[in-house]
Each structure stands twice: as structure tokens, then as C-alpha cells.
Amino acid sequence: CGQCLAVCPTAALTEVNNVSKVWDAINSKKYVVVQTAPAVRVALGEEFGMEPGTVVTGKMAAALRTLGFDKVFDTDFAADLTIMEEASEFVHRLEHGGKLPILTSCCPGWVKFFEHQFSDMLDIPSSCKSPHEMFGAVAKTYLAEKLDVKPEDMIVVSVMPCVAKKYESARPELGHGGTKDVDIVITTRELAQMIKEAGINFNELEDQDFDNPLGESTGASVIFGTTGGVIEAALRTAYEWLTKETLENVEFEALRGLDGTKEATVNINGQDIKIAVTHGLGNARALLEKIRAGEAEYHAIEIMACPGGCIGGGGQPYHHGDLSILSRRIEGIYSEDRAKTIRKSHENPMIKQLYAEYLGEPYGHKAHELLHTTYTARQKM
Numbered sequence: 001c002g003q004c005l006a007v008c009p010t011a012a013l014t015e016v017n018n019v020s021k022v023w024d025a026i027n028s029k030k031y032v033v034v035q036t037a038p039a040v041r042v043a044l045g046e047e048f049g050m051e052p053g054t055v056v057t058g059k060m061a062a063a064l065r066t067l068g069f070d071k072v073f074d075t076d077f078a079a080d081l082t083i084m085e086e087a088s089e090f091v092h093r094l095e096h097g098g099k100l101p102i103l104t105s106c107c108p109g110w111v112k113f114f115e116h117q118f119s120d121m122l123d124i125p126s127s128c129k130s131p132h133e134m135f136g137a138v139a140k141t142y143l144a145e146k147l148d149v150k151p152e153d154m155i156v157v158s159v160m161p162c163v164a165k166k167y168e169s170a171r172p173e174l175g176h177g178g179t180k181d182v183d184i185v186i187t188t189r190e191l192a193q194m195i196k197e198a199g200i201n202f203n204e205l206e207d208q209d210f211d212n213p214l215g216e217s218t219g220a221s222v223i224f225g226t227t228g229g230v231i232e233a234a235l236r237t238a239y240e241w242l243t244k245e246t247l248e249n250v251e252f253e254a255l256r257g258l259d260g261t262k263e264a265t266v267n268i269n270g271q272d273i274k275i276a277v278t279h280g281l282g283n284a285r286a287l288l289e290k291i292r293a294g295e296a297e298y299h300a301i302e303i304m305a306c307p308g309g310c311i312g313g314g315g316q317p318y319h320h321g322d323l324s325i326l327s328r329r330i331e332g333i334y335s336e337d338r339a340k341t342i343r344k345s346h347e348n349p350m351i352k353q354l355y356a357e358y359l360g361e362p363y364g365h366k367a368h369e370l371l372h373t374t375y376t377a378r379q380k381m
Ligand code: SF4
Pocket: 006, 007, 009, 106, 107, 108, 109, 110, 161, 162, 163, 164, 165, 304, 305, 306, 309, 310, 311, 312, 313, 314, 315
């Protein structure tokens, strides 16, 4: 069923292969931009015989350019944008007595599960679109204007670790002015298929950079790819906004690792902010049932459908339940974070430029129009 396919972390159910759609797009007269999710870069190399967790960001950008995309961008940029909006929403709810806990909303497998199973609690997830959908909305407005390309002449392709993102991109509310935010989603495995079909020697590629302005990202954005990363990234920003102080140690160890549910308490301006992280839908259900029953109190919760988060997504090279593969991908993600000079989303210069030139205030009118969404109560299955 659609829901199972949307939430299936192992992709055991039949998925539609979109490779031919992407080839058709590249060979059309349309302007085709591609974006790649944080978790793809630490797993794609496995399809070419590399060790799990090998970071292939530069080779991946080079391969995408060789495949013929007009621009090669990074979903990590949009992950930074997600933090700007999600941290703003959290601060707003905290300061104005809004509904808490806030739940992260970047995992469509989890969102669909929530819409079916917890439809009485639709007012607690963040209204933020997921990063690749935010990217699509910005590409077809801000970027299209800059490039002088009509939004209807632009095709946005997402390379995701995820099967559920295919379903997500078809949600009718995720579009603007008659065009969808994202037109085609392919998985990490499908990208590998394209690289092989094109006869590219992936292992020999020289590293290349992403294009700009939607290719610049921080360490906070890359950790979106692992369980605990989204809320850690949000904390790095929310802490500084609320305290007006510099956060020296950006690594929230208690939120890391493969335990099913993790917790941390962070003191902000004298208030204990309680955070929870869970991954895997069984763990998520147990936590949410406690919240529904009033047995657990948190300020913010991150939920990911796949065990390990997106590094263990259904579109990634198969890991056959080998947790050491997930751990090595996670280490790859954290090494990317440590290697970045900027590790807080609100310090991304391209994000600052986007707000200054186009969006206005974070969580403001234009941001709401482009970057936020709504949820639908669906029948329990
Ligand atoms: Fe997709 Fe990541 Fe959610 Fe898995 S955890 S369903 S890969 S968004």
C-alpha cells in the first residue's frame, strides 16, 4: 500500500524506478537542476566498491555534472534553510506559549505515519517542509529569477537516500504557482545506476564543488543525514538565538548514536529544555503514545522513520541489517561536519544572502508561503 511504501525503511516493497525519467529530462530542452541529500555522500561509494562511510561528495558532484545536469546543487544548503525556519518556529512557540513539543518534520515516512496514526496531534509537528522540498521551492522562485528561467521550464531532480521522498514530492500541497517543488526523485542506488549506465569511472573522478548560490552548506546541515542530527543542528542555532551567546561546543554527544531513543537536557537562559530523539517507527509510536497520555514532557523531538536515520534509508545501498555499516556511514557524516569551517546554519553566508535578497525575515510571510506546509488527518490503517 502507499503508506507502507512511503514508510518502508528497507524498500522491501516494490518501488518505481525513475532513472528513465531523469534521462528524458536531461535530454530535453528544459533546465535541469539536481540536489543531493546529506546521507547520499557517505553511502554512494559502496556501489563502486568503497568502504561504507567513505565521503564521496566531490566525486558525486563531478559525476552529476558529467551526467549532464545544468546545475549541481546540495540539499545541505536547504537543510541549513530548514534550521533557520525550524529553530525560528521553536523559539516562537517557546516564547509565545505555543504547542510543545515541536516535532521535526523532514522525514516523509514519519509524517505519513503520523497523519494516519496520530491524526489527533497534527498541531505539534513543525510546519517546515523537508529540506529537498524547500530547495525545490527556492530553486523555482529565487534561483529561476536569477537565472532568468521560467519555473515551468525548470526541472528539479532530488537524489535521496529515501523511497518515501518519491511519494512526498507528489503531495499536492508541495508546490507553488502551479508547479511542483520537486519534479523527480531518485535514490542513491538509482544515481549509481545512472553513473554505471553512462560508463563513468566513478573511482577515478577528480573532486568538484557544487554550484552556487544553492550549494554552500555548513556542518550543521550534513548531520541531518543521521539520527539526532536535525535536532542537534537546530539546537546549535536556537541556543545562540535565545542566549545571544556563542555556543562553543557544538557537539551534543547525548543525541548521537544508534540507541532507539535518546534524551538530553540543555539549560537555556535558566530553563531546562528537554530534547528527545527517536528512530524507527516502533520507537516513535511508543514515544508518541506516552506524549498523548501525558506521561512524557519534552520541548522538542526528532523522529526519523528509518533505523539510524537517513544513512539507513530505503534508497541507500543495501546494508542487510549490518549495524557496523550504519555506524561507519554515521562516522562519515560527523567527519564531514568536523571538516567544515562553519558548523552553524545561521552562519551560512548564502543563507544570509537568500533572506536579505528574497525571503525577508526567517519565519516571515514569504518564508511561510514558500517553505512551510500543512498536514492532513488520514484514516488509521
Ligand atoms: Fe526517508 Fe530519511 Fe525518513 Fe528514512 S529517515 S524515510 S530515508 S527521510
